[in-house]
Amino acid sequence: MKKAIILLFSFGTWLISTAVLAQSYPTHPVKIVVPYPPGGATDIAARLMANSLTEAFGQAFTVENKPGAGGMLALEQVTSSTPDGYTLLVASTGPIAISPILYKERNFDPMIKVDGVVLFASAPGIIVVRNELKVKSIKELITLSTIKPDGLSMASAGNGSFQHLLGVYFQNSVGIKWTHIPFKGSSPALNEMVGERVDVMIDVIPSAAPMVKAGRLRALAVTTPVRSTQLPNVPTLEELGYKGFDKSGWHALFAPKGTPPEIIIKINTVLNKSLNSTDMKIKLGAIGAEAEGGSPEKLNERLRMELKEWAQVIKSSGAVVE
Numbered sequence: 001m002k003k004a005i006i007l008l009f010s011f012g013t014w015l016i017s018t019a020v021l022a023q024s025y026p027t028h029p030v031k032i033v034v035p036y037p038p039g040g041a042t043d044i045a046a047r048l049m050a051n052s053l054t055e056a057f058g059q060a061f062t063v064e065n066k067p068g069a070g071g072m073l074a075l076e077q078v079t080s081s082t083p084d085g086y087t088l089l090v091a092s093t094g095p096i097a098i099s100p101i102l103y104k105e106r107n108f109d110p111m112i113k114v115d116g117v118v119l120f121a122s123a124p125g126i127i128v129v130r131n132e133l134k135v136k137s138i139k140e141l142i143t144l145s146t147i148k149p150d151g152l153s154m155a156s157a158g159n160g161s162f163q164h165l166l167g168v169y170f171q172n173s174v175g176i177k178w179t180h181i182p183f184k185g186s187s188p189a190l191n192e193m194v195g196e197r198v199d200v201m202i203d204v205i206p207s208a209a210p211m212v213k214a215g216r217l218r219a220l221a222v223t224t225p226v227r228s229t230q231l232p233n234v235p236t237l238e239e240l241g242y243k244g245f246d247k248s249g250w251h252a253l254f255a256p257k258g259t260p261p262e263i264i265i266k267i268n269t270v271l272n273k274s275l276n277s278t279d280m281k282i283k284l285g286a287i288g289a290e291a292e293g294g295s296p297e298k299l300n301e302r303l304r305m306e307l308k309e310w311a312q313v314i315k316s317s318g319a320v321v322e
Contacts, residue, residue, distance in 0.1 A: 022262030025085055029060040032088045032253075033078050035071030035095040041206045041287050045121055045251040046090035048283055052274040053267065063090075070160070070321070071095020072103050079113040083258035085267070089114065093249045094162045097306040101314050102160045102321050110307065116299030117253040117264050118271045121289040123204045124248050125166050125223035126234065128212060130193045133200070138220050138240050141200065145176040154178035155189035155198040160319040162249055163189070165310060166223065167202045168317040169247060193217055204249040205230050206288035223247045230288045250292065252299050264296055 030053070034046045043065060050061040066074040071094060081087035100108045127138065135141045145152050156164035159182040171177055181198055183189040186207040192198045194216045201208075202223065209230045211217040222228050225238045225246055237245040253271065255264055274280050275293040284291050 022085075022260045022266065025263050025266060026057055026059040026061075028086070029062060030086050030088065032061055032063050032090055033074045034063055034065050034090050035067060035074035036065065036092075037067050038065050041123065041204075041249075041289065042090060042092045042251050044287050045284070045289065048280065049090065049120060049253060049271060049274075052280070053270055056270040056274075069106075070099035070103060072099050072106055072108065075100070075108060075110070075113070076106070078254070079108075079256050081256055083256040083260075085255060085259050085263035087256065088117070088267075089254040090120075090251060091254060092162075092251050093306065096252070096254070097303060098160065098162060098165060098310050098314070101307070101311050102319065110303060111300075113257055114254040115257055115259055115264060116296045116303060117255055118268045118296065119250060119252045119292040119294055119299040119302060120271065120275070121284050121292050122224075122248040122250040123206055123287075123289045124226075124228045125202050126205055126208050126212070126228070126231070127170070127200065127202050127220045127223070128190075128193065128208055128217040129200045129220060130196050130198065131216070131218055132196050133218075135220070136218070138237065138242070141220060142174055142176055145178065149177055150179050152178045152199040153181050155193055155201040156180060156182050157186045157189055157203070158182050158184060160314070160317075160321065163201065163203050164319060165313045165317060166247055167200075168319075169309075169313050170202055170223070170245075172313070172316060173245065174242070190217070204288070209288050226290075228288070229285055229290065250302075251289070252303075254299075268296055 032046055032050050034043050036042050046063050050063050053061040078087055078089040096110055100110055135144055154167050186203055189201055190211055193201055205228050212219045219234045221237045221240055222234055225236055227236055272293045275291045281291050
């Protein structure tokens with residue numbers, strides 16, 4: 001009985017200290033870890049979040065870039081830290097929903113390692129072809145792919161990259177097969193397409209849109225149900241009759257599992273308010289992204305669903321870690 005009273009007292013003390021911690025949070029600088037080098041879309045999204053949180057809380061939120069192992073180095077650093085809200089993670093689809101499946105030997109399950117804070121922004125995928133390829137619509141692309149099985153080549157940002165697996169997902173969905181040619185990043189892949197050496201690629205809007213706007217590549221469709229504000233004349237697959245196709249790259253904020261819910265809600269509230277501002281929507285639009293937002297539960301459910309879907313795509317693709 002005495003032991004039970006002591007345990008109950010200890011639990012009550014922990015609850016009170018957690019509540020006090022959340023109420024005063026943050027009392028010192030907060031680190032936001034990004035699994036990519038500076039300058040990319042995920043890094044830019046992280047810095048937009050950091051600026052909003054710094055302004056709201058009057059305490060510094062700083063970005064630390066830690067690339068490597070498909071984003072796994074950043075994930076492991078954050079999830080091995082104390083779950084007190086002072087070390088956070090900004091991750092995109094690849095590191096958080098794809099790499100943990102590809103890097104099996106690291107035995108990393110995001111659902112038991114992180115708590116979602118907010119789904120910050122998303123970037124539609126876009127299907128582009130080289131200008132000299134004799135297709136001007138998705139229907140013509142599928143027809144040509146059927147006539148020439150394995151004859152069309154598909155560029156990607158690397159074996160197992162989001163772009164590679166998005167391409168596999170599309171092929172599986174419409175029943176076609178392309179020959180995969182991986183590159184080390186979107187930029188060299190797109191350049192090879194401009195040089196007429198590769199036929200097709202499914203990339204994300206931020207990297208592909210400049211090539212499309214300059215007339216160097218032809219865009220056929222975007223992979224989300226709503227058109228991109230960056231390329232409003234490009235139809236969606238949904239419009240073209242491919243119902244239920246909804247795939248995008250996204251940027252989200254996570255905390256180590258066990259972070260006090262009160263802290264997660266405080267951060268979530270600030271970022272949702274920021275995402276509703278015209279200024280933030282304009283800044284995200286400049287990198288080809290759309291403002292998202294919503295509850296931590298919305299992000300957790302999105303991650304759970306995508307881990308399941310990408311596991312199936314990875315299995316069918318035969319992708320392995322390079």
